[in-house]
Amino acid sequence: MQTFSSNFLNWDVIQTYLPDLLAGMWVTIKLSAIILFSGLLVGTCLALVRMARLRLLNAVIIVFVDVVRALPPLMLMVVAYFGLPYLGIRLGGFAVACIVLASVLSAFTEELLWAGLSTVSVGQYEAARSTGLTFLQMMGSVVLPQAFGLIQAPLASRIIATTKNTALASVVAVPELLSQANTAQGYSGNASPLTAASLGYIIILLPMVLAARRLERPREAA
Amino acid sequence: MNDFAANFFNLQILARVWPSLLRGLTTTVLLSAVIVPAGLAIGLFVAVVHSLRNHVLRWAVVVYVDLFRAYPPLVLLIYVYYGLPFFGIDTDAFWSVVLALVLNTSAYFAEVFRAGIEGIPSGQLQAARATGLGAAQTMRYVVLPQAIRNMLPDLLSNILESVKLTSLASVVTLPELLRAARLAQGNTVNATPLIAASLMYLAILWPLVRLTTRLERRTLAAR
Numbered sequence: 514m515q516t517f518s519s520n521f522l523n524w525d526v527i528q529t530y531l532p533d534l535l536a537g538m539w540v541t542i543k544l545s546a547i548i549l550f551s552g553l554l555v556g557t558c559l560a561l562v563r564m565a566r567l568r569l570l571n572a573v574i575i576v577f578v579d580v581v582r583a584l585p586p587l588m589l590m591v592v593a594y595f596g597l598p599y600l601g602i603r604l605g606g607f608a609v610a611c612i613v614l615a616s617v618l619s620a621f622t623e624e625l626l627w628a629g630l631s632t633v634s635v636g637q638y639e640a641a642r643s644t645g646l647t648f649l650q651m652m653g654s655v656v657l658p659q660a661f662g663l664i665q666a667p668l669a670s671r672i673i674a675t676t677k678n679t680a681l682a683s684v685v686a687v688p689e690l691l692s693q694a695n696t697a698q699g700y701s702g703n704a705s706p707l708t709a710a711s712l713g714y715i716i717i718l719l720p721m722v723l724a725a726r727r728l729e730r731p732r733e734a735a
Numbered sequence: 736m737n738d739f740a741a742n743f744f745n746l747q748i749l750a751r752v753w754p755s756l757l758r759g760l761t762t763t764v765l766l767s768a769v770i771v772p773a774g775l776a777i778g779l780f781v782a783v784v785h786s787l788r789n790h791v792l793r794w795a796v797v798v799y800v801d802l803f804r805a806y807p808p809l810v811l812l813i814y815v816y817y818g819l820p821f822f823g824i825d826t827d828a829f830w831s832v833v834l835a836l837v838l839n840t841s842a843y844f845a846e847v848f849r850a851g852i853e854g855i856p857s858g859q860l861q862a863a864r865a866t867g868l869g870a871a872q873t874m875r876y877v878v879l880p881q882a883i884r885n886m887l888p889d890l891l892s893n894i895l896e897s898v899k900l901t902s903l904a905s906v907v908t909l910p911e912l913l914r915a916a917r918l919a920q921g922n923t924v925n926a927t928p929l930i931a932a933s934l935m936y937l938a939i940l941w942p943l944v945r946l947t948t949r950l951e952r953r954t955l956a957a958r
Binding site for chain 1: 801895896936948
């Protein structure tokens with residue numbers, strides 16, 4: 514028990530590395546915010562573009578979504594970080610993590626939203642247009658709110674998964690929470706920084722998980 | 736253009752690294768073959784425990800599921816891999832990955848099974864019990880066959896995610912497909928192995944993605 518607390522819950526070690534860990538947590542939060550915002554936005558735009566039913570464009574979107582869904586995000590990050598330099602494109606780790614994880618989120622968002630949009634009944638579209646709303650007004654105030662309502666539970670899980678995936682950025686040298694904890698663990702020869710980092714992730718993610726649980730309920734009532 | 740082909744689609748390089756990529760692919764398949772069934776079995780067990788309507792057990796299940804839904808699997812893996820030796824447990828990379836990913840995916844599977852079991856109307860349970868079936872028989876013959884059909888899309892998408900998660904093993908230097916490709920790329924100073932590994936992932940997982948999409952669409956339409 515003594516060895517457990519001194520190796521896993523050593524406050525002295527945690528205190529030494531606390532500034533680094535907090536800096537890492539801030540990077541994790543920034544990374545998540547950028548990725549969630551751009552991923553959801555791009556995904557929504559892709560679903561709207563797909564509504565136009567231009568055959569070639571839709572084929573491109575479908576292939577993009579399928580490829581990004583089929584490949585492990587870590588594989589995509591490694592290709593972008595270690596592969597693109599052979600083309601003379603050198604991106605930093607932070608940019609790679611943002612672009613890859615936002616692309617993955619946008620693919621899942623497009624897929625879910627497209628399914629949601631196809632489920633909203635045709636009458637809703639027709640009624641909205643016949644009251645004189647333009648395409649964008651119809652989407653913004655009639656169709657999208659219903660479509661997002663239909664997919665809120667799976668979309669929430671996807672948002673959580675994306676936030677968890679920011680830990681992958683440690684592999685491409687982004688000094689986020691896991692990376693800081695890993696470095697601290699290496700220097701101190703003690704696992705306590707990893708315990709602290711775990712706590713940090715739970716502080717960020719548990720409220721999201723609890724909120725997602727709440728979203729799953731109305732579906733059962735309906 | 737020639738440069739591009741030489742750096743990304745170089746057949747000579749591919750021939751050189753092919754055996755090690757195949758070994759990596761085998762390890763990826765092996766990891767998945769252990770993790771997916773174990774995650775499904777433990778997830779089902781946890782969901783059945785949840786359905787027993789015992790308050791303490793129910794709480795324990797909710798904490799288990801929410802904890803692992805909130806905990807990044809990569810952090811868990813690194814914790815397991817670097818943490819267990821402090822207990823004097825010699826960690827093998829393969830089994831660390833199995834332990835961490837089974838803990839993670841079983842929580843997701845448990846959630847899917849739970850929703851599936853709760854989706855069966857209670858009238859069916861009462862009818863089953865009234866005809867003289869025991870609790871286990873009701874589960875086996877009435878609840879699970881219907882529940883499994885309803886949750887097939889979610890189960891498949893979780894299986895897909897579990898297979899993709901095995902790529903995390905590369906971080907603890909287990910030479911699965913991604914790690915094998917990284918090493919080959921370093922040795923050959925060429926991006927071809929990375930492209931080849933991506934295509935291998937696509938070859939196994941694209942059919943699963945298509946199937947999942949189709950089933951998800953059907954469920955949403957039925958709602």
